Amino acid sequence: MKFRTLLRHFRESFKNIGRNGWMTFASVSAVTVTLTLVGVFLVLMMNLNHIAGNVEKDVEVRAHIDNAANDDDIKAIGKQITEINGIESVIFSPKDEELTNLIDDLGDNGEAFKPFEQDNPLRDVYVIKTKSPQDVIKVAKKIEGFEYIQSVKYGQGYVEKLFSFVNIARNIGIVLIVGLLFTAMFLISNTIKITIVARRKEIEIMRLVGATNTFIRWPFFLEGLWLGVLGSIIPIGLIAVLYYNLYKYAAPQITFKFIDFLPANPFIYQVSAILIVIGAVIGIWGSLMSVRKFLKV
Amino acid sequence: MIEMIDVKKTYPNGVIAINGINVKIKPGEFVYVVGPSGAGKSTFIKMMYREEKPTSGNILVNGVSLPSIRNSKVPLFRRNIGMVFQDFKLLQTFTVYENVAFAMEVIEKEPEEIKKRVMEVLDLVGIKHKARMLPSELSGGEQQRVAIARSIVNDPKVVIADEPTGNLDPETSWEIMNIFEEINKRGTTLVMATHNRDIVNNIKRRVIAIESGKIVRDEHRGDYGYEI
Numbered sequence: 121m122k123f124r125t126l127l128r129h130f131r132e133s134f135k136n137i138g139r140n141g142w143m144t145f146a147s148v149s150a151v152t153v154t155l156t157l158v159g160v161f162l163v164l165m166m167n168l169n170h171i172a173g174n175v176e177k178d179v180e181v182r183a184h185i186d187n188a189a190n191d192d193d194i195k196a197i198g199k200q201i202t203e204i205n206g207i208e209s210v211i212f213s214p215k216d217e218e219l220t221n222l223i224d225d226l227g228d229n230g231e232a233f234k235p236f237e238q239d240n241p242l243r244d245v246y247v248i249k250t251k252s253p254q255d256v257i258k259v260a261k262k263i264e265g266f267e268y269i270q271s272v273k274y275g276q277g278y279v280e281k282l283f284s285f286v287n288i289a290r291n292i293g294i295v296l297i298v299g300l301l302f303t304a305m306f307l308i309s310n311t312i313k314i315t316i317v318a319r320r321k322e323i324e325i326m327r328l329v330g331a332t333n334t335f336i337r338w339p340f341f342l343e344g345l346w347l348g349v350l351g352s353i354i355p356i357g358l359i360a361v362l363y364y365n366l367y368k369y370a371a372p373q374i375t376f377k378f379i380d381f382l383p384a385n386p387f388i389y390q391v392s393a394i395l396i397v398i399g400a401v402i403g404i405w406g407s408l409m410s411v412r413k414f415l416k417v
Numbered sequence: 418m419i420e421m422i423d424v425k426k427t428y429p430n431g432v433i434a435i436n437g438i439n440v441k442i443k444p445g446e447f448v449y450v451v452g453p454s455g456a457g458k459s460t461f462i463k464m465m466y467r468e469e470k471p472t473s474g475n476i477l478v479n480g481v482s483l484p485s486i487r488n489s490k491v492p493l494f495r496r497n498i499g500m501v502f503q504d505f506k507l508l509q510t511f512t513v514y515e516n517v518a519f520a521m522e523v524i525e526k527e528p529e530e531i532k533k534r535v536m537e538v539l540d541l542v543g544i545k546h547k548a549r550m551l552p553s554e555l556s557g558g559e560q561q562r563v564a565i566a567r568s569i570v571n572d573p574k575v576v577i578a579d580e581p582t583g584n585l586d587p588e589t590s591w592e593i594m595n596i597f598e599e600i601n602k603r604g605t606t607l608v609m610a611t612h613n614r615d616i617v618n619n620i621k622r623r624v625i626a627i628e629s630g631k632i633v634r635d636e637h638r639g640d641y642g643y644e645i
Contacts, residue, residue, distance in 0.1 A: 125525050139510040325506050328466075329567060330496035331523040333489055 121334075133342035143315035144347065150311040151351020151399055154304035159359045159395050161300055165293035166391075170382050172286040176253035179282070181260045181274045184243040189268035194244060197266055201246055204262055208249045215242040243270055254283055301398070308351075309406030312344065316410040323414040333415045340411045341404055348403025349396060356392045363388055418444045418575060418606050419465060424474035426460050426630075434460035435471070436630035442608065444574065447601045449617050450610040451641055452627040461627055462579050462610045466500055467491050479574055496524055499568030499576040499605075503583035505560045507552040507567075513539070514548040517567045524571065538566040542596055558589035565596055569605070576600060578609040582616065594620060617641035 137144050183201070185194060194212070201210050213221075219240050223230035236242075250259050256279060260272045326336050367384040419442040426435040434457045442448055452458045463469040464476055467483045476483040479497050486494055507516050514535060521531045539545040542562040544555075552560050561581060568576055578597070582590035594616055601607045611617060617624060617640065624639030625632055634642065 122525050124528070125522075128522060136510075321506075322508055322510070325508055326519070326523070327492050328495060328500055328506060329520040329523060330492045330571075331519075332492050335523055 125335075126338075129338040129342060132339040133346060136339060136343050137346055140315060140319070143318065144350075147308070147311045147315055147347045147403075148351045150308050151304075151348055151403065152354045154300075154307055155352050155355040155395050155399055156358060158297070158300050158304055158398065159355045159391060161293075161297055162391055162394060163359060163363060165297060166387070167381055168289060168293060171379060172289060174380060175282065176286065179253045179256050179274065179279055181248040181250070181256055181263065181272060183246040183248065183263045183266075183272050184270045185245065186268045186270040187243065189244075193268050197268060198246060200266055201248060201263060204259055206251045206255045206259065208251045211247045213245045213247055215240050215244050218242045218245055304398070305402050305405065308348075308402045309409055312347065312403070312406035313410040316340070316407070316414075320414045323411065327415075336415065337408065337411055340407045344403040344405070344407025345400050346403070347407070348399035348401070351403070352392075352395045352399035356395050359391060359395075360388045363391075418442055418446075418479065419608065420477040421464075422475045422477075424464065424471045424476060426457075426464065426469060427472045433630055435464070438474075438627075438630075438632055440625065440632060440635070442606060444606055445601070445604050447598075447607045447622040448609070449622055449624045449639075449641075450608065450627065451612075451617060451624055451643065452633075453643065454612075456628045457630040458610050458627050459579065462577060462608070465575075465577050465608065466498055467494060492523075496571060497573055497575070499571075499573040501561070501564050501568050501576065501578040501581045503580040505552070505557075505564045505584075507560055507563055509552055511551075512548065513544060513550055513552070513555070513563050516552070516563055517570050520567050520570050534570060535566075538570045539563075541569075541599070542566045556589075557585050558592060561585060561589075561593055562596065565593070565600075569600055573605065575606045575608070578607070580610055580612065582611065582613050587615065590616065614641040614643070 183197075185197060189197070198210060198212060201207065219233065219236060219242050222242070223233050226233070246263075248259065248263070250256050256274050260274045263269055264272045323336055364384050367381055371381045419440075421438050421440045424435055424438045425433075427433050436457075438461070450458055450461060460469055464471055464483070465478060467486065470484055474484075478494075481494055483494070508519065511519065517535045517538060518531050521534065526534075536545060536548070539548055542565050544559055544562045544566065547555060547559065552563065555563070561584075565581075568578075576597075581597070582593055585593060590613060597607060597609065598620065621638040624634065624636050624642070626634035626639075626642060
């Protein structure tokens, strides 16, 4: 194809947007409505995922070491733990430190534990973080089998519930987004299909005067692209403004430890990019699928 | 130029539209195709521009064997023939100029050449002054002029017209026929299916009459031959 012809296709696609004014309006509206929904869900889900991630990050394994272990044994245990797959960090916390932490954590009540400083009843502890928080249980089970390990604690019972809750929330989110995307594709491609069926005569005539299928497809391909991009403008603007204000004014009001929103700065751009790509892909796809029917390939 | 050899056409619903046709049309000829409605005239014409494929037999147009070309290559073949229809088949959202220019754009002609040639043919069919108008703003006769301009803009060797005067009043029909005669005089082969008795009887040319899917008459300077 000559470059001049490509320019012609661009020109033609812009003209067609104007020529089919109401049809363009219908398609762009369909894209706008569905992308707004998709966008809102995307923002919710990504933040939920982020919060879930924060909660998970606090999960750690605490391996208490038996008092019978000497320094060499403790070192050997540390080495063994490091060798387990999926370990992110292993920190040794001697029993003196454990007691100091306990006293500090309990504040005024901690004074009661002061007398134990002479004869510390606590154990030395390895604090282990895993790369994937969900590995905690597996790692804990392994460590339990090591020599000189008195007990392994990772919030048994509580952690399992947390993980299953997070997993369910994530799966529901994914299902919702995928479902919404399919609805969007269906709705948009149907709207575009209607606008193109109205133009089937146009395609027929183009074939009559000798236009190849590729030649006919190009302007439709570009039109689909413009429809998708035009349709994503309002959702992007809406979500950007809302999220920016939410992040700036509403988020600081929430002081609960784990609730922390994704920073507006990269996040708004990421969501915008995702929406524009979804819009463009669906627009092109809907347009090309509809033209295909009339091309007699 | 156009040759049909033992052509038969049966539609999927079992209707036999063409039942064994052999015909030869030489370069520069002007041929009327006549016959009652439903006799196979339309199928005969449609097979010439590969809108329909024969069930058996062969059709050669400009040396191309039509049954063997693929659907996707049909537009390439059509670049060498001009087509005019009863319902004009103009792009409603394109102006007169754009409609004619489109036929040149699809074969990627130079913009300068397109501009020059389009104005030339619009002048030839007498519609140059309405180049910026949309088809909906023109009368039937004017729209048919645009369609004719589009059919000849790429200098085809053959022009196929399917009832070009079917939607036009008698006076306009004569004007359109004048244009066709002019095109034929320049050496273009013209095949025209028609129901217009006056035209066939007054502008005497070769007449091919089709009835029940067969050629029943082929006269050098024939009459319409049917009562209306």
